[in-house]
Amino acid sequence: MSVDEASRSATAPVVSVVLPMRNESRGLQRLFERLTPALTALGLPYEIITVDDGSTDDTLDKLKAYRATVPGLKVVSLSRNFGKEIAVTAGLGRTSGRVVVLMDSDLQHPPESIPALLEPWTKGYAVVFARRMNFDRGSLARRAFSHGFYKLFDMMSEVKIDRETGDFLAIDRKVVDAFLAMPERNRFNRGLLSWAGFRTTTISVHIEERHAGTSQWGFLKLLRLATNAITSFGTLPLRIWTYIGGVVSAVALLYGAYVILRTLIFGADVPGYPSIIVAVLLSAGVQLIGLGIIGEYLGHVFSEVKRRPLYFVQEAVGFDEPPAHPRA
Ligand code: UDP
Numbered sequence: 001m002s003v004d005e006a007s008r009s010a011t012a013p014v015v016s017v018v019l020p021m022r023n024e025s026r027g028l029q030r031l032f033e034r035l036t037p038a039l040t041a042l043g044l045p046y047e048i049i050t051v052d053d054g055s056t057d058d059t060l061d062k063l064k065a066y067r068a069t070v071p072g073l074k075v076v077s078l079s080r081n082f083g084k085e086i087a088v089t090a091g092l093g094r095t096s097g098r099v100v101v102l103m104d105s106d107l108q109h110p111p112e113s114i115p116a117l118l119e120p121w122t123k124g125y126a127v128v129f130a131r132r133m134n135f136d137r138g139s140l141a142r143r144a145f146s147h148g149f150y151k152l153f154d155m156m157s158e159v160k161i162d163r164e165t166g167d168f169l170a171i172d173r174k175v176v177d178a179f180l181a182m183p184e185r186n187r188f189n190r191g192l193l194s195w196a197g198f199r200t201t202t203i204s205v206h207i208e209e210r211h212a213g214t215s216q217w218g219f220l221k222l223l224r225l226a227t228n229a230i231t232s233f234g235t236l237p238l239r240i241w242t243y244i245g246g247v248v249s250a251v252a253l254l255y256g257a258y259v260i261l262r263t264l265i266f267g268a269d270v271p272g273y274p275s276i277i278v279a280v281l282l283s284a285g286v287q288l289i290g291l292g293i294i295g296e297y298l299g300h301v302f303s304e305v306k307r308r309p310l311y312f313v314q315e316a317v318g319f320d321e322p323p324a325h326p327r328a
């Protein structure tokens with residue numbers, strides 16, 4: 001190890017924790033009360049990178065105040081609400097640890113599980129997912145939605161994701177770099193990670209209930225995320241219309257032949273209003289769905305060609321400081 005490397009490793013954190021936050025002010029106290037001991041117990045230099053994703057409460061002020069008492073706490077504040085996937089990307093972009101632990105800030109992901117999460121990493125795994133071992137007690141509608149989404153995603157996309165894993169995971173530096181090298185604007189983080197590859201494993205963790213406040217995912221937001229995810233990771237929805245069109249045309253041809261034959265044999269009877277209206281409505285519906293799906297992809301193309309930055313940082317505090325040294 002060179003002198004330069006040695007001095008760097010003395011000041012570089014080994015573990016970086018990334019916490020995206022939107023209006024989490026009420027839960028911060030509990031969060032740091034549980035997170036700090038869990039990190040100290042690791043005995044490794046660490047940093048806690050919180051990303052304020054355009055909170056409208058006093059999350060940002062509180063975070064800055066907590067820097068006085070929480071070792072290793074750093075704060076990135078985005079210029080507005082960009083959504084969790086982008087907030088996470090912003091946080092990952094600021095990490096310098098050899099491994100990054102990504103988790104929610106509402107204590108659904110127990111900080112006490114961080115050592116268990118890092119265990120496989122020390123054995124050479126590059127991505128370690130926490131898998132929910134307890135029953136998801138979300139509302140029935142939400143569970144049904146998520147079930148449907150994963151089924152569809154599985155069918156349509158080029159990558160595989162485990163539906164029982166969430167955004168509680170440990171990511172090795174080389175995967176973080178790979179993740180950050182993917183420039184797309186429409187980001188579905190778990191899809192991107194899966195696409196990147198690398199040695200991946202899962203551990204079982206008891207996922208808790210949100211500690212304070214409410215979940216910020218309305219149905220429409222979830223629907224948006226789901227459509228984005230599916231259309232970002234495969235072109236099957238786009239290509240499938242060739243086949244659907246083919247089947248519809250074949251059926252129409254057969255039916256046409258049947259109608260002609262019947263007319264030749266039995267002569268024309270009363271014009272068939274029901275069959276005409278059904279055929280017209282069905283083909284109009286099928287075409288509209290096809291157009292809508294092309295629109296989804298066109299929307300992706302549109303937002304990619306604009307090449308806008310993913311996010312803007314309004315303020316970043318604490319990034320020139322050394323990490324917390326639990327043994328010092
Ligand atoms: N979050 C964020 N930006 C958003 C919405 C949520 O950074 O626009 C954060 C939020 O503060 C939390 C995490 O993402 O730390 C998960 O959000 P939430 O608990 O609302 O989602 P759920 O657990 O219900 O999926």
Ligand code: MG
Nearest residue numbers: 104106108210
């Ligand atoms: Mg939550």
